[in-house]
Amino acid sequence: MLGIDNYLHFSRGLIYVALGTYGIAVILSIWGQLLRDRRAIVASRHAIVAATPLLLGACAGLMTAFVRGEYHVEYVFNYSERGLPLGFKLCGIWAGLNGSLLFWSALLAILGAIVGIQYRKEAEHPVGRRLEPNVYVVFSFIQIFFLVVIAFAANPFWELSEKMGAAHFAQRFPHGVPDGAGMNPQLQTYWMQIHPPCLYIGWVIFTIPFAFAIASLFSGDQGNYWIRKVRRWTLVGWMFNTTGIILGGMWAYETLGWGGYWAWDPVENASFLPWFSATAFLHSVMVQERRGMLRVWNVVLIAVTFILTLFGTYLTRSGIVSSVHAFASGGVGDILFYGLLLPVVAVSLGAIVYRYRDLRATSSIDHVASREAVFVLNNAILLAIAAAILILTLWPKISNDWFGRAITVGPPVYNMVTTPLFAVMLLLTAIGPGLGWLRTSWRSARRNFTGPALLALPSAAVVQWCVVVIRGEHAPPIPMTDHIYPVGVINYFAFFAIYVVSWDLLRTACQRSRRRSEPYVASIVMILTTANRRYGGYMVHAGLSLMAIGIMCSGVFKEENSITFSVGETKQWQGYEMTIKKVSIDSESFVYRQEKVELEVKSGYAPMGAAANGWEDTRTTKTLFPERRSYPATAQRPEPQELRNPVIWHRPTEDFYVFYEQVDRTNSGKFKFHVHRNPLIQVVWGGFLLMVLGALWAALPMGRKRRVGLSD
């Protein structure tokens, strides 16, 4: 029978076999192309599909090691322990560098298999046939790089004894390894189960468009074939990237206790950068499809998106900038930089320069009042934001290397630089859908924009007035300049964008309803279904605009304060009344000691003399349980750890956010809390949901089918 040790060795061996399989795929693809041997290319496709179960098997082996608690495996030892719930044990696979690389590679293998299976159906397309071997070569080379790193530089199956040396291991663990060091308490949240995989999936998917783009350059087929092949891949990757970014923000909001969701941390920024170039591509791809323009630009955008995902991975692993996510400086960062990032930049640049003449546009922008002109401008703004964030992220490093002194730039600098750019982006988001291709007449523009532009003004004013009402009369005043910029301007553009797309849908439905004599609602449903790509995109626009409104209102109008009081005491702050009912200590968990405060929060103040007159208390009440968990030091984890999670009262118009700071020793027996009011933060999450639904809707294979013709 296969023992667990043999099974782990077998799983480790699968990585080497997969590496060899991708090597064979490369050789077969090149062979097939050089000798025009179709059988070799098909065999290469089979090799890529066959490598997938190998890598999934390796992942299954690592998961088994986590579930069974095989702590003699170094990676399992570092990220798991016996007391860890099963769900978090399985998360161990992406909790550290070595496992996350294997996870990345397995995801990439699945995508490669999907591409291979799709090609079986389209093998007769002449352009597809020419592209196919080149796609496999690019894809397999990327996969080979990751597998070489996993096999020889960051193997998750390395044994502790192998890393420490047998003698040292025997001295340190004479009776075997009893338990693991455990996962950091802050990672033990359900966000850990969904945020990293979402981000990984998004980033990994961007590899496929890159493989197609470079393959099209290699093969010299610069038609629209590759564009149509990669559009949906990019959209799905974009959807996962967006989801991953926002889930990361939600994680920070719900667990870190500072009351915000975005701190402009370098690694957060790195996850954001490919989003801009992918968004730009999703717009410019339409210009190439419709007008045959921006062909060089589209290849550049796809290459930049992939390069930025690699750069983000490099930033996390290299330690070139200080970040809350990446403090370590590991050797893998250098391997990634010199082994993949630089070659990818060089190959992309070389291929684009080589094919530059063939990629020249077949038409040009006819008029500035056209959709393609706005898309070009929108692309420029998106890349300008990405460039600004990249420069600011690297500024401590740049300033240190160039000027001899590292200069730190905090959130105020990022906000100051990006807010006007985001405002322009929102304005273009509003204008783009209202303009036609080639040229828009003055009459058409007036019809599309007048209503939305007029409606947006009172809407933005009403929202700001609502926030002022929600904050109440006791809240500190916000300067009038802030009301105008950024809040007023951003909210106006956001409402403008929402009304433009809503107006478009309603008017089109009205026309269809009249023309076909069908119910109005049926027309809306039919339009949404048949033109899902267009209206899915409009949903994304509306979602983005809603998020912008939420970010402005919750960011500028938020309030926070520290409050110290003791058990039984009641404190009032900004329309809330808080009473500590009791404090309990739970030492029953063998993993941690829990100190739990029962905090009763009431919305609004009781009228004078209410208690004396025996009036009924009709205020909305919520009991919150802020807590502090202490994880004791163990033999494997020499330092004790502490975890304090915030608690949030989600209300329709705002969040009441409480973070248990500590017991105040200067006022014995008093507890200190940091409290926040975040108005309209739900709008941020609502906008995010709409964005993801829109992207999903646009990616669904329904609506009018436009088959890839032979002329492509």
Add this chain to the structure above:
Amino acid sequence: MKIWIPVVIIIGALGTLIGFSVYSMGYPEVQVAELITTEGEDFSGRLVKLQGRIAAIHSETGTIHFDVSDKADPTKIVTVKVDGLRPELFKVGNDVAVDGVFDRAQGEMNGTKIYTKCPSKYEASKGEGMGYDGTGYDQPAAPSAAVDAVDEEVGKEVQEAAPE
């Protein structure tokens, strides 16, 4: 050719915006030795990001009061006061960065924000003492006696405060 005009305008505007923002709101990172020395550039009275290691914690409630030592020369120490939240992993021996203004007359830094090592990083760093760090298991992190004492004290207070 026309396309270059907006491109140049955008790049120019972006450069100006970044330059102005960084110039007006960026602040230098300094080591403890650079901050307290009277030679060379004087960082007293300016907003800086101090980099160093937590040498001792005097008080961590109300106002957090602690010593930061230079990473290269642990004998060089500056006292820091921060009125705010005690962050996670705020322990003796851990690396720390503090935003604040150094008052040479008082010999103290008035901090506004503390940054400690990552609680959610994806890779254990060398010498952190959590798990295998690639240099052997016999190198635990610096003892955190002060923190343990605080924890014990806090525990007592909680028990006293909690009604039974």
